[in-house]
Amino acid sequence: MACVMINGLGLKDVEVESDNKQAISLSVSELVPPWKIRAVVQDIRHFANEGKTFFQWIRRSANKLAHEIAALALRQKLPCNWVVNLPFPLVSLLENDMNESL
Structure with a gap:
């Protein structure tokens, strides 16, 4: 969803953060992903290559704002x-996330 939104807005040099280490690993690696999620991972890689999107894993304790926004x-x-x-309440979570990432 993040890649589709980035592409739709025409953004470049965007960093996507996630607390899902496996998703980030698959998005940035050259390995062949499991067949069940291959199409999604290939789409993510395609969007990343087109728009210079970067992926970064971040600890869940420093990513509570994203979780709450998604919920x-x-x-x-x-x-x-x-x-x-x-x-x-989201401002407060943002401040906590910023402090956790230091």
Whole structure:
């Protein structure tokens, strides 16, 4: 989803962070992925090569904001303007994530 959004917005030199170490490893390696997820991994690699997208693993303890945003979006509880007007509870998570990544 991140790659599709990056491509749709025409962004370049973007860093995608995830706490899923296996997903990041598959996205950046030359290894042949398991057949069940091969098409998805190949699409990610394609988008990465086109748009100069970089992938980085980050500890879950420093990635709570992304988890909460995904959960809110899944429940359709994320305000449409959350990017420019981050709700206070999410600001607090962002600050915690920044401190955890140091």
